[in-house]
Amino acid sequence: xxxxxxxxxxxxxxxxxxxxxxRKMETPDGxxxxxxxxxxxxxDVYLNLKxxxxxxxxFDGHGCAICTASASMMTLALKGKTEAEAHALFESFHHALxxxxxxxxxxxxxxxKVLTGVKEYPVRVKCATLAWHTFDAALKKLQGEISxx
Amino acid sequence: MNNTAQYDVVSIRNDFPILGKKIHGKPLVYLDNAAxxxxxxxxxxxxxxxxxxxxxxxxxxxxxxxxDATRAYENARASVRGFIKADCVHEVxxxxxxxxxxxxxxxxxxxxxxxxxxxxxxxxxxxxxxxVPWQIVCEQTGAxxxxxxxxxxxxxxxxxxxxxMNERTKLVSVVHVSNALGTVNPVKKIVNxxxxxxIPVLVDGAQAIPHIPLDVQELDCDFYAFSGHKIYGPTxxxxxxxxxxxxxxxxxxxxxxxMILSVxxxxxxxxxxxxxxxxGTPNIAGAIGLGAAIEYxxxxxxxxxxxxxxxxxxxxxxxxxxxxxxxxxxxxxxKAGLVSFVxxxxxxxxxxxxxxxxxxxxxxxHHCAQPVMERFKVPATxxxxxxxxxxxGEIDVLSEAIRKTIGMFS
Numbered sequence: 375x376x377x378x379x380x381x382x383x384x385x386x387x388x389x390x391x392x393x394x395x396x397r398k399m400e401t402p403d404g405x406x407x408x409x410x411x412x413x414x415x416x417x418d419v420y421l422n423l424k425x426x427x428x429x430x431x432x433f434d435g436h437g438c439a440i441c442t443a444s445a446s447m448m449t450l451a452l453k454g455k456t457e458a459e460a461h462a463l464f465e466s467f468h469h470a471l472x473x474x475x476x477x478x479x480x481x482x483x484x485x486x487k488v489l490t491g492v493k494e495y496p497v498r499v500k501c502a503t504l505a506w507h508t509f510d511a512a513l514k515k516l517q518g519e520i521s522x523x
Numbered sequence: 524m525n526n527t528a529q530y531d532v533v534s535i536r537n538d539f540p541i542l543g544k545k546i547h548g549k550p551l552v553y554l555d556n557a558a559x560x561x562x563x564x565x566x567x568x569x570x571x572x573x574x575x576x577x578x579x580x581x582x583x584x585x586x587x588x589x590x591d592a593t594r595a596y597e598n599a600r601a602s603v604r605g606f607i608k609a610d611c612v613h614e615v616x617x618x619x620x621x622x623x624x625x626x627x628x629x630x631x632x633x634x635x636x637x638x639x640x641x642x643x644x645x646x647x648x649x650x651x652x653x654x655v656p657w658q659i660v661c662e663q664t665g666a667x668x669x670x671x672x673x674x675x676x677x678x679x680x681x682x683x684x685x686x687x688m689n690e691r692t693k694l695v696s697v698v699h700v701s702n703a704l705g706t707v708n709p710v711k712k713i714v715n716x717x718x719x720x721x722i723p724v725l726v727d728g729a730q731a732i733p734h735i736p737l738d739v740q741e742l743d744c745d746f747y748a749f750s751g752h753k754i755y756g757p758t759x760x761x762x763x764x765x766x767x768x769x770x771x772x773x774x775x776x777x778x779x780x781x782m783i784l785s786v787x788x789x790x791x792x793x794x795x796x797x798x799x800x801x802x803g804t805p806n807i808a809g810a811i812g813l814g815a816a817i818e819y820x821x822x823x824x825x826x827x828x829x830x831x832x833x834x835x836x837x838x839x840x841x842x843x844x845x846x847x848x849x850x851x852x853x854x855x856x857x858k859a860g861l862v863s864f865v866x867x868x869x870x871x872x873x874x875x876x877x878x879x880x881x882x883x884x885x886x887x888x889h890h891c892a893q894p895v896m897e898r899f900k901v902p903a904t905x906x907x908x909x910x911x912x913x914x915x916g917e918i919d920v921l922s923e924a925i926r927k928t929i930g931m932f933s
Contacts, residue, residue, distance in 0.1 A: 413887075440872075
């Protein structure tokens with residue numbers, strides 16, 4: 375079970391136990407509800423933009439450790455990013471988890487790298503990407519559900 | 524418990540080749556039997572031999588192979604009849620599984636009968652496959668789906684069951700053993716209550732069939748549905764038992780070959796039971812595999828298997844209860860075959876991944892029973908389910924793996 379530390383690194387366990395920006399926003403500019411129908415994970419992402427920059431971002435809901443930690447780390451990574459930067463980071467993160475080819479270096483993943491161990495657990499990739507898909511939907515100010523299916 | 528003392532689990536395990544497999548370098552501890560059970564060599568060989576030396580289509584061929592295949596297929600039906608103690612073989616309809624069996628009853632029995640305002644009565648602990656077919660038929664007919672509530676222990680509220688049966692109720696469809704909670708429902712009592720008001724009863728036996736000896740005549744249910752792959756047989760084969768009188772009165776479920784006596788463009792005469800409900804080339808190898816599985820179970824003795832599994836259930840329940848932060852979901856007095864649980868600090872999906880690293884295969888999620896999850900206010904559970912080949916030592920491996928998981932996450 376010790377080899378599970380590659381997946382469940384300390385940083386991930388810490389974000390799971392103490393998720394950052396884990397709160398509801400009353401009047402967000404953007405909001406979306408994310409749902410993984412297979413495992414029941416539910417995430418709401420709230421987003422405030424100021425001059426095209428992510429001024430505030432938060433989430434609530436429930437999910438597994440991978441899902442919760444990914445959502446928490448996502449909020450830290452996205453704060454202060456422009457919409458274009460945020461979208462590029464989403465693309466890069468998604469690429470790192472789903473593609474065999476190395477992700478492009480021009481959008482460094484930084485701390486998000488610890489989540490790339492999920493790639494070895496294909497059924498769990500959706501857990502790590504749920505918050506990001508939800509953010510993407512919120513960014514586009516799409517109302518309604520988004521699914522990672 | 525004498526059966527348990529004589530029960531030779533080592534020799535049973537030797538019959539199941541997959542149990543020798545290593546997962547992540549650890550011996551496989553297969554505790555996902557409620558999803559699907561593994562197969563003894565007797566079943567694997569029956570299917571293999573059929574394909575190697577006995578294969579042909581059935582019923583229509585005059586050549587030797589076709590006659591042999593037909594005999595093997597019908598022998599499997601006879602094995603099922605004997606196993607469930609049906610009055611006659613033509614009350615045993617082969618389907619693709621429990622799901623198709625229930626859909627068949629919904630569309631062929633219920634749909635022609637239902638009128639606006641009629642009611643179908645199910646319970647809160649049903650698998651989606653005993654909910655959705657009724658929702659579909661209710662949409663088609665204007666009938667209403669009524670649901671019997673369950674208690675905090677995970678038992679049916681029998682008083683409410685009685686209250687919900689009335690002159691509008693056209694069918695009761697109830698699960699024998701809950702796949703999410705392990706509850707064994709008092710189906711005999713339910714059948715008696717329903718019949719007292721002239722209401723027929725379908726029993727979803729998907730989870731019960733490998734654990735509880737069945738006598739459909741004694742139970743007096745009108746329909747009983749189960750799948751081959753939960754009782755050590757192949758996937759894609761299942762059974763609908765139905766009382767002859769009811770099956771005879773029902774229109775066919777699907778049209779095609781084999782379910783007809785004669786076809787012309789002026790009209791078609793349907794075949795007799797059970798062929799009326801077996802349109803198209805059936806899962807011949809699956810039926811033969813199921814027959815072999817039933818023979819295997821009968822050789823060990825379902826009573827002895829049930830006693831062994833009851834011992835496993837009691838041991839697992841007491842061992843898991845000793846783990847701090849673990850809560851068992853479903854604590855009915857009568858349970859069979861499985862323990863559903865949640866941990867305070869670890870989500871079920873993380874439990875599943877962590878246990879897998881120890882070679883322990885369990886199921887995590889909503890178990891296709893989302894209303895049960897909502898009733899117990901959990902998004903998902905972890906579920907360890909037992910089969911005839913599981914051992915007390917494997918329960919220890921499970922407990923230890925759960926403790927390690929908690930250790931890592933807390």
